[in-house]
Amino acid sequence: MNHACKEISRLASESIERELSLWERFRFHLHMAVCKHCRNFEQAIELMHQAAALMHQSRYGEIKLTDSQRNRLHKAMDELN
Amino acid sequence: MHSDPHQWINEHGDYLYRYAMSRVHSEEIAADLLQETLLAAWKSHTTFAGQSTIRTWLTGILKHKIIDHIRKEIRERNLSDNVSSDPTTAYFNNDGSWSEAPHAWNENPESLCRNEQFNNVLEKCVSKLPEKQRLIFRLRDISGDDTETVCKSCGITATNLHVLLHRARLALRKCLEIHWFGVGENR
């Protein structure tokens, strides 16, 4: 039996990036209906995608310019005038 | 009032710095890019049409500075694609089935995403990726840049981006399964 997991997992990843064609969607859903492994894969990469975006929020949401960086920028702008 | 660069710094400085930091991961480079942005904005501020907000306009300039910076970095460090050799075959048998079947991750994504320890493991797994995959995954999935911007930054086609992102996701999923979900490598 020939398994399509290699190709279907690629489509799972690409569906985050672009809209799949009608034919691709058809193959994708047909396979997903019968393959638990690929469903697990899809669930995992969705979760990573979400977690990565939230990590961005928590890591970078709060950072600010330091006073010395801010002063340096103001000084650079003063030199323009 | 859009012609006072000091006001730009006061009102948008932190936002722009954050935007740059999350993409270049270096305080020094982020501050330099911000300064270049302000200088470029000052030079062209008379042409600012006022159709967008000041913040959007400044962010657009910064975005270009970041793209230039990343492209230069890729060129200088000669980060290669290697799209021709296919490392994804390692995850599959010859008949196209999984060589190690992905397990179900029975955790609530919402709470997992807010778990600091999980984020640390995820970050560690990201840091183990090949350099170009790491760069692309960070820009796309962590910073949330759109496909077009990431392609421009890295000077690659959309097709290559998909290939590299898929490789990154295969590797990351496996890494998390081992180091977070505790599934042994030889099970």
Ligand SMILES: [Zn+2]
């Ligand atoms: Zn499958």
